Amino acid sequence: MDFIKRTWAEIDMDALAHNIKSIQSKLAKGEKVMGVVKADAYGHGDGFVARALQEADFDWFGVSNIEEGMSLRKEGIKKPILILGYTPVDTVQILKDNQITQALIGMEYAEALQSAAKKAGVVVDIHIKLDTGMTRVGFQTDEDHFDNSLKELLAVSKMPNLHITGIFTHHAVADAYQADNPKFTEMQFTRFNKMVQALKASNVDIGIPHCANSATTIAYPEKHLGMCRSGIITYGMLPSGECEGMIDIKPLMTLKSTIALVKKVRAGAQLSYGRTYTAETDRLIATVPIGYADGYNRSLSNRARMLVNGHFAPVVGRVCMDQLMLDVTGIPDVKMGDEVVVFGRQGDQVLPIEELADLLGTINYELTCVITKRVPRVYLQGGKIIGIVDHVLHQY
Numbered sequence: 001m002d003f004i005k006r007t008w009a010e011i012d013m014d015a016l017a018h019n020i021k022s023i024q025s026k027l028a029k030g031e032k033v034m035g036v037v038k039a040d041a042y043g044h045g046d047g048f049v050a051r052a053l054q055e056a057d058f059d060w061f062g063v064s065n066i067e068e069g070m071s072l073r074k075e076g077i078k079k080p081i082l083i084l085g086y087t088p089v090d091t092v093q094i095l096k097d098n099q100i101t102q103a104l105i106g107m108e109y110a111e112a113l114q115s116a117a118k119k120a121g122v123v124v125d126i127h128i129k130l131d132t133g134m135t136r137v138g139f140q141t142d143e144d145h146f147d148n149s150l151k152e153l154l155a156v157s158k159m160p161n162l163h164i165t166g167i168f169t170h171h172a173v174a175d176a177y178q179a180d181n182p183k184f185t186e187m188q189f190t191r192f193n194k195m196v197q198a199l200k201a202s203n204v205d206i207g208i209p210h211c212a213n214s215a216t217t218i219a220y221p222e223k224h225l226g227m228c229r230s231g232i233i234t235y236g237m238l239p240s241g242e243c244e245g246m247i248d249i250k251p252l253m254t255l256k257s258t259i260a261l262v263k264k265v266r267a268g269a270q271l272s273y274g275r276t277y278t279a280e281t282d283r284l285i286a287t288v289p290i291g292y293a294d295g296y297n298r299s300l301s302n303r304a305r306m307l308v309n310g311h312f313a314p315v316v317g318r319v320c321m322d323q324l325m326l327d328v329t330g331i332p333d334v335k336m337g338d339e340v341v342v343f344g345r346q347g348d349q350v351l352p353i354e355e356l357a358d359l360l361g362t363i364n365y366e367l368t369c370v371i372t373k374r375v376p377r378v379y380l381q382g383g384k385i386i387g388i389v390d391h392v393l394h395q396y
Contacts, residue, residue, distance in 0.1 A: 001385045003376055003395075007257040007290040010344075011044050013052060013381040015236055015250035020056045022248050023230050026217055031224050032208065034060035036231035038068055038084065043368035044235055044252055045377040045389050047075035047396070053234070054079055062229055066091050069100040082127055082166070085137065089116040096122040101165060103129045105137040107152040110162065117161035127166035128153060128206070130195055132188040134172045141169075141191040150198050157204045165207040166227075167196060175215035175239035185216075189223050215239040218246040237353070237364045251353065253368055254344025255375075257290040259308070259336055262328065271325055272317030277302055284329045286313070288340050291322040295371035296342065303359050307341035307351050308334060343367075 027033060035053035037046045050061060050072055061081045063069045066088075069081045082101045089112045095102055104110050104126045117124045130149075131138030139149040156162060169192045173181040192211050199206050210227035212220070217228040232239055236251035265285050271277045286308065292298045301318045306326055313326040328334045339346070343353040357364045373391040380386065389396050 001388065003378055003385075003388050003390065005258055007255075007294050007342075008376045008378050009043075009371055010254045010256060011048065011377055011379045012250070012252050012254070013048070013379055013386065015252045016049065016052055016234070017056075019234055019236055019249045019252075020053065020058075023217070023228075023233060024056075026221065026247065027228060028221070028224065032059040032210075032227035034058065034062050034082070034210070034227055034229045035234060036062040036084075036229050037072070038062060038064035039369045040068075042232065042235050042365050043371045045379070046071055047389070048377075048379050048387055049234070050075060050077050058230075060227065062231075066094060066100065070094070070098055073098050073100075089113045092117045092120045092122055092124055095124050096120075099125075101125040101127055103127055103137075103168075104156065104162070105129050106139060107156075110152070110156050110159065114159040114161050123161050123163050125163050125165045127168055127208075128156070128164060130167065130169040130192055132169045132191040132211075133184065134170050134188075136170075138169065139195075141195050146191075146195070150195065150202075153195075153199060154202055154204065157199075157202075164205060166210065167199070167206045167208075168210045171211060171213055171216050174213060174219060175243055177219075177242050185220070185223075189220075213239075215243060218243060232365050235365065235368065237368075240363075241354075251344065253353075255342040255371065256344070257288050257306075257340045257342060259286045259334060259338040259340060260289050260323070261287040261336060262334055263287075272301075272320065274318055277317040283316075283327055284331075284334070285316065286326045286328045286334055288324055288326055289322060290340075290342060291320045291324055293321045293372060294375050295367075296324070297356075297360055297367075297370075299360055300356065304356055305351070307346040307349055309338060310347040310349055312349070312351070 035058040037050050040046050041049040054077055062084050064085055084103055087102055129138035131140045171185050171188055174185050196209050208226040210225055212224045212228040214231045214233040216223050233249055236249045263285055265279050265283050267279055267281045269279045290296050298319045304315045305312045308328055308331055311331045313328045316327045317325050343351050353364045353367055376390040378388050
């Protein structure tokens with residue numbers, strides 16, 4: 001099985017298998033686990049990842065939107081799927097036909113969803129979303145809004161076309177342990193449990209309660225409740241640096257490219273758009289066919305580095321849409337066709353994705369999510385290619 005080697009992302013399925021075992025080791029007996037595969041499995045490709053999770057007996061799947069849920073069904077996923085955010089209510093028939101569960105994010109949405117479901121003659125499975133402090137979506141549970149939200153949820157429980165099968169919230173700082181962050185997490189957990197108990201006291205069947213994202217899963221075992229949601233840890237990245245040492249995981253993705261051209265430039269030569277780099281001495285410059293249209297951020301210009309033949313080479317000049325340049329002076333035997341590691345491992349050297357994230361002032365998994373569809377995903381198991389997803393060539 002071969003592919004065009006311009007720029008590509010290798011996905012290590014052995015690393016995924018390792019991470020699955022580590023995640024499952026964090027669960028107590030009877031606790032369910034949801035594989036969060038939104039954003040095309042955080043850029044890793046939802047089909048291969050989700051099928052591996054299903055084979056490993058993950059109980060649920062979490063997605064961002066209805067299109068992602070439909071994609072999972074086409075990829076052969078039979079387990080329950082929860083849309084974690086908003087879905088237009090005129091898609092109720094699609095929700096029903098694909099057996100996809102919808103997050104109920106507020107009362108106005110509940111009334112609209114009930115109306116649409118009644119009109120379509122369907123019953124939609126829902127998980128109630130509680131806003132316990134994230135202040136994004138969900139029924140508010142702070143002291144000022146608790147009683148009204150409880151009243152609204154009791155009304156929801158009587159809506160004939162909405163079927164409650166779960167209730168959940170999302171922790172905002174479960175990956176942060178300094179200052180008052182642990183107290184904030186505890187506050188969110190208390191608010192969640194207060195609403196859960198109030199609904200139970202009113203004889204409302206709430207289904208599965210869940211509030212444990214990746215950080216909560218590894219740091220707060222007492223907060224797992226009925227199900228944990230395994231997001232970023234599935235892909236071998238920590239929610240934050242403060243989680244170091246809490247779980248044994250391996251990164252799945254290595255982003256690679258190739259040397260397209262090697263040339264000598266004289267001292268004083270200026271490179272790329274804007275002439276932002278001037279060679280102080282004679283240099284050896286390599287052009288690499290990756291740019292911001294592949295998801296390599298332009299703000300990394302003159303700041304980042306890559307691996308070439310086991311050596312670090314700095315990015316010089318502005319990153320272009322489709323190409324960039326590396327200073328490979330002093331690196332032996334650099335030639336056209338040599339493999340370049342944008343992040344990941346090359347031989348004994350590792351260039352962690354976190355290094356790029358720190359340069360950009362962002363998080364590691366934003367960088368995997370923004371790798372574009374023109375970069376093929378190449379799946380490896382036992383060091384051999386087992387599959388390729390190339391959206392440009394429609395090769396799956």
